[in-house]
Amino acid sequence: MKHIVSIEDLDKKSIMGILKRAKELLPVAKGNKKSKTLDGKILATCFFEPSTRTRLSFESAMQRLGGSCIGFADPSATSHLKGETLSDAIRMVAGYSDAVVLRHPREGSAKLASEVSDVPIINGGDGAGQHPTQTLLDLFTIKEEVGKLEGLKVGMLGDLRYGRTVHSLSQALDRFKTRFFFISPESLSMPEHVTDELENKWSTHETLNKILGKLDVLYVTRIQKERFPDIEDYKKVAGAYKIDAELLRNAKSKLKILHPLPRVSEISTDVDDTKHAAYFRQAFNGVPVRMALLEKLIRGNK
Amino acid sequence: MSGNLLKVQPIRNGTVIDHIEAGRGRKILDILELGNSGTTISLLINVQSKKQKRKDIIKVEDRELDENEIEKLALLSPSARVNIIRNYAVADKKIVDIPEFISDVVQCPNENCICNNERGATSNFSLVDNKSIQIQCTYCGRKIDEENINFL
Numbered sequence: 030m031k032h033i034v035s036i037e038d039l040d041k042k043s044i045m046g047i048l049k050r051a052k053e054l055l056p057v058a059k060g061n062k063k064s065k066t067l068d069g070k071i072l073a074t075c076f077f078e079p080s081t082r083t084r085l086s087f088e089s090a091m092q093r094l095g096g097s098c099i100g101f102a103d104p105s106a107t108s109h110l111k112g113e114t115l116s117d118a119i120r121m122v123a124g125y126s127d128a129v130v131l132r133h134p135r136e137g138s139a140k141l142a143s144e145v146s147d148v149p150i151i152n153g154g155d156g157a158g159q160h161p162t163q164t165l166l167d168l169f170t171i172k173e174e175v176g177k178l179e180g181l182k183v184g185m186l187g188d189l190r191y192g193r194t195v196h197s198l199s200q201a202l203d204r205f206k207t208r209f210f211f212i213s214p215e216s217l218s219m220p221e222h223v224t225d226e227l228e229n230k231w232s233t234h235e236t237l238n239k240i241l242g243k244l245d246v247l248y249v250t251r252i253q254k255e256r257f258p259d260i261e262d263y264k265k266v267a268g269a270y271k272i273d274a275e276l277l278r279n280a281k282s283k284l285k286i287l288h289p290l291p292r293v294s295e296i297s298t299d300v301d302d303t304k305h306a307a308y309f310r311q312a313f314n315g316v317p318v319r320m321a322l323l324e325k326l327i328r329g330n331k
Numbered sequence: 332m333s334g335n336l337l338k339v340q341p342i343r344n345g346t347v348i349d350h351i352e353a354g355r356g357r358k359i360l361d362i363l364e365l366g367n368s369g370t371t372i373s374l375l376i377n378v379q380s381k382k383q384k385r386k387d388i389i390k391v392e393d394r395e396l397d398e399n400e401i402e403k404l405a406l407l408s409p410s411a412r413v414n415i416i417r418n419y420a421v422a423d424k425k426i427v428d429i430p431e432f433i434s435d436v437v438q439c440p441n442e443n444c445i446c447n448n449e450r451g452a453t454s455n456f457s458l459v460d461n462k463s464i465q466i467q468c469t470y471c472g473r474k475i476d477e478e479n480i481n482f483l
Contacts, residue, residue, distance in 0.1 A: 035472075114450050137445040137470025141452060156443050158471055222474065 032143040032150040033322065036161040036197050041204050048169050050321035051314070057093050058317040067096035070327050073126035074100030075118070076153070077109065077133040082290070083153045083162070086315035087130050087323075094320055096327075099125060116145045123148045127327050131155070149326040157193055163289060164197040166318040167248070170311040171202075174285040175245055178202070182243050184210040187250035187270055187295060189219040194289045195250055196223050203227050210244065212237050214266050217256065236269070241280050247272070249288045249295055273297035277305055287311050339373045345392040345416050352408040353377055356387030359407050362482045363400050370394050386410075396425070402436050403482055405429040406464065429461050437466065438481045444471040454483065 032038065039047070056062040072091040074084050079102060088098045100122075101107055109118065115138055122129055123146040131139050132153040139152035139159070154160040172178050183202060185195045189211055199209060200223070209231035211219045218233055234240055241247075249272060257263035271294060272286065288296055288308040300306050351359060356374050359365075365372050368391070375388040395415050396404070404411055405427045413425035433456040439446050446452045446468065455469035464477035 114452075115445065116449065116451070133445070134443075135445040135448050136441060136443050137468065137472070140470045141445045141449065155445075156471075 031326070032139075032146075032152075033161050033326065034139045034143055034150065034152045035159045036164045036201050038161070039165075044165070044168065044201070044204075047165060047318065047321045047325060048172055050324065051169050051317040052173070054317045054320045054324075058090070058313075058320060060093070063095075064093065065095035066324055067091065067094035067327055070096040070127040071125065072096055072098045072100075072323065072327075073122045073129045074098055074102075074153075075122055075129060075131050075133075076100070076102045077104045077115075077131075077138075079103065080132050080154060082312065082315065083132060083160075084130075087151075087153065087162075087319050090316050090319035090323055093316065094323065096127075096323070100130075115141060119146050119150070128323065151322065151326065154193075157191065159197060160193055161197065162315070162319055162322060163194050164201050165322065166311065166314045167194070167198050167287060167289075168201055169318045170287055170307060170314050171246055171285070173314070174287075174307045174310070175283070178205040180206045180208075181245040182208045182210065184212055184237070184240065184244045184247045185219070185250070186212040186237060186247060186272075188217045188252045188256065189213045189250070190217045191253070191256065192250040195219070195248060198248065199223055199227065203229055210234060210240050212240070212270075214269075217252065217266075237272075237276070238279070241276070241284075244281065244284055247280075247284060247286045249286060249292075251288075251291070251293055251295055267294060271295055271297065272300060274299040274303055277303060280305065339375060339388075339390060341419055342390050342392045342416055343419055345370070345390065345394055346396045347414045347416055348389040348391070348396075348404065349386070349412045349414060350380070351387040351389065351411045353385035353387055355408045356389055359387075359389060359404060359411075362403060362407060363396075365389065365391055365394075368394055399436065401425055401427060402430055402433055406433070406437070406466075406477070406480055406482075409461070409464070429458055429464065431458050432456070432469075433458070433466060436483060437475075438483050439468045439471065439473060440475060440479065440481065441468065441471045441473045444468060444473065446470050 057064045091098050119142040128149045130151045130153045131142050133155050136156040136158040138155045143150040189195050211233045254263050284305050285307040286305045371392040373390040377385045380386040411427050414421045415423040435453045437456050446454045456466040459465040459467050467474045
C-alpha cells in the first residue's frame with residue numbers, strides 16, 4: 030500500500046490493522062507515553078483550502094511520533110496563485126518530505142497527486158469527493174465506543190445527499206454486516222450511487238422516532254443552510270432533525286451518537302453530558318488513527 | 332451484398348466501418364470529425380444486414396483510423412467492425428473493443444473534477460460495465476452512462 034486516496038484503497042484486513050495499532054497508540058496520542066517511530070521523518074501538510082481539524086490532528090499525530098511537519102494552511106501563501114499546477118506543486122513537496130497530506134477543493138486531486146508523487150499521498154479531503162481518514166476515525170470510534178464493528182444497527186441522520194462523510198462511512202461499514210437506517214428529508218436522502226452498492230440491508234426514514242430504539246449507533250450530520258433556497262424550509266427541516274436529551278429517552282442505553290463536527294444546532298448541548306455522546310472523543314480519535322496510518326505509510330512493513 | 336455494392340463503390344484505400352448500430356453513423360461522423368478530413372466519405376444508413384436487422388456503414392477514403400479514433404468508436408457503437416483497405420483489399424481488421432481504460436477520449440462531466448481544472452491533465456476513465464457501457468472517471472469517481480458520454 031502506498032497512497033490513501035479513498036477508503037476503497039484499504040481492504041478489511043488493512044483497516045483492522047490500522048484500528049488495532051491506533052488503539053495501541055492511544056497513550057502516545059494523549060501524551061502519556063513517548064514514541065520515536067517516525068523520528069527524523071517529515072510530513073508535508075498541503076491545504077489548498079482551510080481545514081483546521083484535519084490539519085492540526087495530522088500535525089499532532091506526526092509530532093507525537095517524533096516526526097516533524099512542514100506545509101501551508103492557506104494557498105494564498107504559495108505559488109498556486111502564480112498559476113502553478115497541482116502536479117508541479119506535489120512533485121516539489123514530495124522532494125521535501127516523507128509523506129504528503131493533501132486537502133484540495135477539486136474532486137480527484139489526491140488521485141492526480143498520487144500519480145506524480147514518489148512519497149505516499151494521503152487524501153485529507155478532495156472537494157465533495159473522498160476523506161478516508163475521517164472514515165477511519167469514525168470506524169475506530171464506533172469500535173471503541175460499542176466494542177465491535179460487526180453486525181451493528183447504524184442510523185445516519187441529516188444531510189445524507191451532500192455529506193461525503195456518510196457516503197464513505199456507509200461504503201466502509203458495508204464490509205461489517207451493518208444494517209443501515211437512513212434518516213433525512215426526502216430532498217437530502219442518500220444518493221442512489223451509494224445505496225446501489227450496498228450489500229447489506231438498508232431503509233430510508235423521514236423521522237427518527239420509530240427506529241431510534243433499534244439503533245446501536247446514530248451518526249448525525251449538519252444540515253447546511255445553503256442547501257435550501259427558502260430559509261423557512263431550512264428552519265423547519267433543521268428543527269425536525271434536532272437531537273436532544275428528551276428525545277434520547279427512547280433510545281437504547283448503549284446507543285452512541287457520533288458527529289463529524291462542527292455542529293450547529295442539530296445536537297442540543299444537553300446531550301453532551303449523557304452517556305450517548307461520543308462526538309468529542311471521536312474528534313480526539315483523529316490523532317491515534319492518523320498516527321497509525323502515518324506509521325504504516327512512512328515506515329512501510331518495517 | 333451485391334445490391335449494396337451497386338449503391339456505393341468499393342474504395343481503393345482507406346477505412347470501412349461496418350456493422351455500426353443503425354442510426355449511429357451520423358453521430359460517429361460528427362464525433363470522429365471525419366467530414367473535416369478533406370477526403371471522400373460515404374455514409375450508408377439502414378442497410379439490410381444478416382447479422383443485425385439494420386446497420387450503418389461508413390467508408391472513409393484515403394485515411395486509416397488511428398487507435399484513439401477506434402476507442403471512441405468502440406464507445407459509440409461496440410458492434411462496429413473496422414476494416415483497413417489497401418488497394419481494394421482488406422489489409423487489416425481492427426478489433427473494436429471497449430478498452431478497460433479510456434484515456435484522453437471522454438470529457439468528465441464533473442466541472443469540479445481536477446482533470447477539468449489542471450493544465451496538462453488528461454481525462455482517464457475505466458470501464459465499469461461493458462454491456463450497458465458505463466464508465467467511471469479515475470479521478471473524481473463520477474460514473475457516466477453511454478447516452479451521457481461527451482467526447483473530447
